Amino acid sequence: MATIKDIARRAGVGVATVSRALNRTGYVKPTTLKKILVAADELGYVPNRQARAMVNGATMTLGILIPDMDNSLFMRIVRGINDAAYPLGYSLLVMDSRGNPEWERQILRTMLELRADGVILFATPGTPDLIPTIEGTPLVVLDRLIPGSSVPQISVDHYWGARQAVELLLKECRYPPAFLSGPSMVTSSTPRLQGYLDALEHAGFSSRESRIAPGNFTYEGGYHGMRSLLTAISTSLPLDGVFAANDLSALGALRAIRESGYVCPDDIRVVGFDDIEAARYVNPSLTTIRQPMDQIGQTALRMLLAQIRGHELKDRLVTLPGQLIRRESC
Amino acid sequence: MATIKDIARRAGVGVATVSRALNRTGYVKPTTLKKILVAADELGYVPNRQARAMVNGATMTLGILIPDMDNSLFMRIVRGINDAAYPLGYSLLVMDSRGNPEWERQILRTMLELRADGVILFATPGTPDLIPTIEGTPLVVLDRLIPGSSVPQISVDHYWGARQAVELLLKECRYPPAFLSGPSMVTSSTPRLQGYLDALEHAGFSSRESRIAPGNFTYEGGYHGMRSLLTAISTSLPLDGVFAANDLSALGALRAIRESGYVCPDDIRVVGFDDIEAARYVNPSLTTIRQPMDQIGQTALRMLLAQIRGHELKDRLVTLPGQLIRRESC
DNA sequence: GTGAAAGCGCTAACAT
DNA sequence: ATGTTAGCGCTTTCAC
Numbered sequence: 001m002a003t004i005k006d007i008a009r010r011a012g013v014g015v016a017t018v019s020r021a022l023n024r025t026g027y028v029k030p031t032t033l034k035k036i037l038v039a040a041d042e043l044g045y046v047p048n049r050q051a052r053a054m055v056n057g058a059t060m061t062l063g064i065l066i067p068d069m070d071n072s073l074f075m076r077i078v079r080g081i082n083d084a085a086y087p088l089g090y091s092l093l094v095m096d097s098r099g100n101p102e103w104e105r106q107i108l109r110t111m112l113e114l115r116a117d118g119v120i121l122f123a124t125p126g127t128p129d130l131i132p133t134i135e136g137t138p139l140v141v142l143d144r145l146i147p148g149s150s151v152p153q154i155s156v157d158h159y160w161g162a163r164q165a166v167e168l169l170l171k172e173c174r175y176p177p178a179f180l181s182g183p184s185m186v187t188s189s190t191p192r193l194q195g196y197l198d199a200l201e202h203a204g205f206s207s208r209e210s211r212i213a214p215g216n217f218t219y220e221g222g223y224h225g226m227r228s229l230l231t232a233i234s235t236s237l238p239l240d241g242v243f244a245a246n247d248l249s250a251l252g253a254l255r256a257i258r259e260s261g262y263v264c265p266d267d268i269r270v271v272g273f274d275d276i277e278a279a280r281y282v283n284p285s286l287t288t289i290r291q292p293m294d295q296i297g298q299t300a301l302r303m304l305l306a307q308i309r310g311h312e313l314k315d316r317l318v319t320l321p322g323q324l325i326r327r328e329s330c
Numbered sequence: 331m332a333t334i335k336d337i338a339r340r341a342g343v344g345v346a347t348v349s350r351a352l353n354r355t356g357y358v359k360p361t362t363l364k365k366i367l368v369a370a371d372e373l374g375y376v377p378n379r380q381a382r383a384m385v386n387g388a389t390m391t392l393g394i395l396i397p398d399m400d401n402s403l404f405m406r407i408v409r410g411i412n413d414a415a416y417p418l419g420y421s422l423l424v425m426d427s428r429g430n431p432e433w434e435r436q437i438l439r440t441m442l443e444l445r446a447d448g449v450i451l452f453a454t455p456g457t458p459d460l461i462p463t464i465e466g467t468p469l470v471v472l473d474r475l476i477p478g479s480s481v482p483q484i485s486v487d488h489y490w491g492a493r494q495a496v497e498l499l500l501k502e503c504r505y506p507p508a509f510l511s512g513p514s515m516v517t518s519s520t521p522r523l524q525g526y527l528d529a530l531e532h533a534g535f536s537s538r539e540s541r542i543a544p545g546n547f548t549y550e551g552g553y554h555g556m557r558s559l560l561t562a563i564s565t566s567l568p569l570d571g572v573f574a575a576n577d578l579s580a581l582g583a584l585r586a587i588r589e590s591g592y593v594c595p596d597d598i599r600v601v602g603f604d605d606i607e608a609a610r611y612v613n614p615s616l617t618t619i620r621q622p623m624d625q626i627g628q629t630a631l632r633m634l635l636a637q638i639r640g641h642e643l644k645d646r647l648v649t650l651p652g653q654l655i656r657r658e659s660c
Numbered sequence: 661g662t663g664a665a666a667g668c669g670c671t672a673a674c675a676t
Numbered sequence: 677a678t679g680t681t682a683g684c685g686c687t688t689t690c691a692c
Contacts, residue, residue, distance in 0.1 A: 051669035381685035
């Protein structure tokens with residue numbers, strides 16, 4: 001591959017002039033400029049960013065570490081980052097850890113070796129231990145917050161999203177709605193649960209009237225959780241509304257409802273959380289709390305760039321509002 | 331950030347020795363080895379891959395160019411590549427072109443500037459023009475084939491997948507099934523259409539008995555295509571089966587069927603193509619032809635590495651079989 | 661066994 | 677307005 005040296009020789013000038021010409025930095029006589037451009041073109045010159053990075057420090061590369069590349073919730077955020085970062089000249093180093101803490105650690109290390117200018121981390125239960133590893137490199141943590149950390153973090157407002165969901169259910173249903181919970185290890189589960197509890201209490205129900213089954217954030221979990229809720233129905237406490245801690249478990253619940261001979265939303269209404277792609281496609285389509293994924297991506301990038309540029313962050317913890325999307329299930 | 335120079339100073343040795351020690355290349359006295367390792371650890375040394383790449387040529391980085399990061403079909407393939415590439419020490423530079431030919435060209439260029447060791451391209455209608463751009467860098471093209479090109483390409487067998495789908499429909503239905511076609515610009519549309527036509531003919535139907543509506547590979551397209559099919563039903567030629575060129579349009583068709591008062595699969599059976607994530611979640615769940623995404627990813631990586639290592643490829647055009655996934659819709 | 665030095669492609673003083 | 681040169685962090689001969 002051609003180098004500026006080759007261009008310099010061909011154009012009969014020095015390498016510095018070539019560098020100046022190609023980067024439009026410093027003065028170059030129009031005649032020589034043209035000569036250089038022609039030579040570069042003829043040689044099919046492609047600048048070597050690694051070499052450039054060695055001297056001026058920035059690789060113009062951002063590391064993105066995700067626990068699952070095949071999760072539309074995550075990828076919509078990454079796409080948001082991509083779309084905002086690309087026009088700025090940044091490229092994305094995207095790696096999937098499959099939720100494996102050991103991989104996470106190694107991948108992070110690799111990103112440092114590659115000298116990514118900054119890193120965006122989709123938090124997993126193992127993330128907190130990782131933070132010290134990359135001290136010194138700008139970092140933003142996404143999606144599931146790490147409690148009591150000073151690392152810049154961004155997430156949707158899980159608590160208020162849950163309250164909105166449950167309040168809608170409360171308005172549409174005659175009985176207190178049930179809850180399909182998320183895994184307790186995942187930090188976003190807690191505020192969503194709390195939102196459910198508080199909404200119930202706020203509506204005048206005692207905590208004894210709350211009904212909670214594990215949904216585990218999965219399709220299968222939602223299915224089984226819903227089944228157990230369904231078998232526990234009594235004439236004294238009927239069930240006509242369910243809030244699922246995320247869309248995947250809501251979809252599982254939808255199936256369980258159908259298989260048990262009930263109809264959603266006529267018999268039982270369902271609200272989910274996240275607004276994954278499939279939420280639009282199922283029958284009935286799913287009413288849910290939408291995570292503002294594009295906004296999360298943009299905010300993450302903004303906060304990362306601020307750090308890279310050495311600015312002080314005023315908010316180290318950004319919470320974005322979720323949006324109620326009304327569809328057929330409630 | 332610490333460099334080998336710092337380590338050398340601290341351990342009281344030369345940089346060459348440090349390099350040899352850290353890379354376990356060449357002999358180093360156990361005592362000095364330990365000293366060096368300790369020094370490196372104390373300094374929190376992280377090797378600089380860019381610098382290494384400058385001398386030995388390989389960046390251990392692979393470029394992946396996708397038209398849409400939020401497409402589970404694509405991302406399952408990328409994840410397959412990730413999982414296979416990571417243990418080999420490769421990192422993925424993933425960029426989304428949003429199907430914009432101009433972006434595609436620029437991103438490709440950037441990947442060259444970053445000196446990716448190889449590039450995997452998810453083909454779009456604009457791809458063929460791009461190929462010459464990266465001549466000299468190992469390349470594999472995925473998903474939608476470019477006809478008459480000598481570039482290594484991998485895809486599912488669209489034609490036979492379509493035939494399988496239609497043959498299943500033919501077996502389960504009483505009347506010749508209809509077809510929701512893909513956009514003619516996308517090369518995978520043609521063989522899927524041909525598979526439909528040939529299956530019909532093979533079953534003894536004349537081409538006059540084929541019914542085709544545009545599905546356009548989208549949810550909305552499938553919905554409208556299905557509606558027009560539904561309004562065209564006559565007593566002389568009833569409709570009880572539909573093959574959609576992809577799952578997204580099949581999901582749209584499902585909705586149109588429901589809204590028109592028909593029941594799937596009782597009245598009308600539906601088969602899709604791809605096996606996207608939502609196919610499992612909808613009601614009825616979608617019978618479809620599954621693209622072997624993991625296998626596509628692995629094969630792509632294998633062919634790319636072969637080129638990187640300078641081997642000759644025996645098959646420049648790999649076609650993988652699709653797998654019929656039987657669910658509720660047929 | 662280990663160190664000195666050259667060089668990968670580029671940018672940024674410093675000269676001229 | 678342009679050329680010369682010193683690195684950036686690392687690996688790799690080539691000596692000792």
